[in-house]
Amino acid sequence: MRTKTATLAVGAALTMALAACGGDAEPQTTDESGIDFQGTLVIWTDEERAESLKPVVQEFADANGIEIEVQGIAENLQDQFVTASEQGEGPDILVQAHDWIGNLVQNGAIEPIPLTEEQQAAMNPDALRAVTYDGQIYGTPYAMENLALIRNTDLAPEAPATIEEMVATGNELKDAGDVEDVLSIEVGKDGNPYNAYPFYASAGGYLFGQDAEGNYDPADLGLAKPEAVDAFEKLAWLGEEGAMKTTMGPEHAIPMFAEGKTAFLVTGPWAMNQIREAGISYDITPIPSFEGGDPATPFIGTQTFFVASKGENKAFAQEFVADFITGADLATKLYESDPRPPVNIEAASAAAESDPDMAKFLAAGEGGYILPAIPEMQAVWEPFGRAHAAVISGDDVEAAVKGAADAIQEAIGA
Known part of the structure; x- marks a missing residue:
């Protein structure tokens, strides 16, 4: 049976961050100290993240007289990293979401990070919990993220109270010729479990059950339960209404909203640079729930240095990962380059004071679930995505859900 003990008190974390402004404790993580390093530190990440990391890392390298190279990997980053690690030809550091931890540890590809108590105290505790696996910290988290609803306030002045209201408003605007689509949400031909999850959760679905301590139980697979079929029926309805479709890929969702072609966008803080540059009027609120449904809780992820x-x-x-990435200075610069809420409490408090959008994203993540980092999670994405794409395209819901559950259970040996 699932429990909800692993939910995040994100708002409480923000309150703690704001209170920390006047605190005396500050970890000794200065970027001005001398560094004795003669080689070239190689960092791998995805191509998009590489663009935001490069200027920050280069500034740090130049200031300290060292060489750091950030490489953006176009495809199959995790597989390439594991393979390269096995051959001793990989990078020194990997930057990616924390949910890879279980698989990377299982493959012997990453090392625990020896963070001091002082360094840990400077971080959001939920972010630390996200990168803790089998009692050890396996990465330094630097940013948190979750989905929220962003709306064009010129087109939709009031936040919708329910998913049904959002869809109805989107259809009314589309019928009137004011927008081209009901909702911007990245799906693509292979589906998108991460983006679908808040809607799936609101409709009563879950992925893995949890014990009293909040540990995910891979033997309790939510997709194998009757509630999953009911939840996917709701996703199918969103497909029928034109709110979710496989033609809405990553190259469409954010640009269409930024260009005023949709009133609503479900996305994370990574979209904010593009939206701000567009100059449209917008607001950020939690994703609404289905009428009478459970909260539309998003996953909470942390971007992490491994x-x-x-x-x-x-x-x-x-x-580098323990003594410098943990500091407020680099955390702030990383935030300025890519505005995702910092894990460092001091940097988060400063960002919250200067950027109301960050506080709104944190509020939208209130009650969210830490993205499971267990190895079995890697078996979920593709089958869930296929089922998601199938049902919003009109395929049989029960068959799609059963196919996904069977594939996952076979992969994890459940």
Whole structure:
């Protein structure tokens, strides 16, 4: 049976962050200290994240007289990293979401991070919990993220109270010729479990059950339960209404909203640079629930620096990730380059005071679920995505859900 003990008190974390402004404790993580390192520290990440990391990392490298190279990997980053690590040819550091931890640990690809109590105290505790696996910290989280509803306030002045109201408003605007689509939400031909999850959760679905301590139980697969069929019926309805469709890929969702072609966008803080540059009027609110349904709780993820277990410069990689990424200075610069709420409490408090959007994203994540980092989670994405794409395209719901559940259970040996 599932429990809801792993929900996040994101608002409480923000309150703690604001209160920390006047605190005396501050970890000794200065970027001005001398660094004795002669090699080239190699960092792998995805192509999009590489663009935001490069200027921040380069500034740090120049200030300290060292060489750091950020490489954006176009495809199959996790598989390439594991394979390269096995051959001793991988990077020193990997930057990616925390839910890869279980699989990377299982493959012996990353090292625990020896964070001091002082360094841990400077971080959002929920972010630390996200990167803790089998009692050890396996990465340094630097940013948190979750989905929210962003709406064009010129087109939709009031936040919708329910998903049904949002869809109705979107259809009315489309019928009037004011917009081209009901809702902007990235799906694509393979589906999108991450984006679908709040709607699935509101309709009564879940992925893995949890024990009293909040640990995910892979033997309790939500997709194998009758509630999953009911939840996917709701996703199918969104497809019928034109609110979710496989033709809405990553190249469409954010640009269409930024261009005023949709009134509503479900996305995360990574979209804010593009939306701000567009100059439209907008507001950020939690994703509404289905009428009479459960809360539309999003996943909570952390962007994380991992140390490769077989990296050429492992000693300095540990130092860089533990002593510098944890500091408020680099956390603030990373936030300014890519506005996702910082994990560092001091940086988060400063960002919350200057950027109301960040506080709104944190509020939208209130009650969200930490994205499972267990190895079995890697078996969920593709089958769930296929089922998502199938039902919003009109395929039989029960068959799609059963196919996904069977594929996942076979993969994890449940």
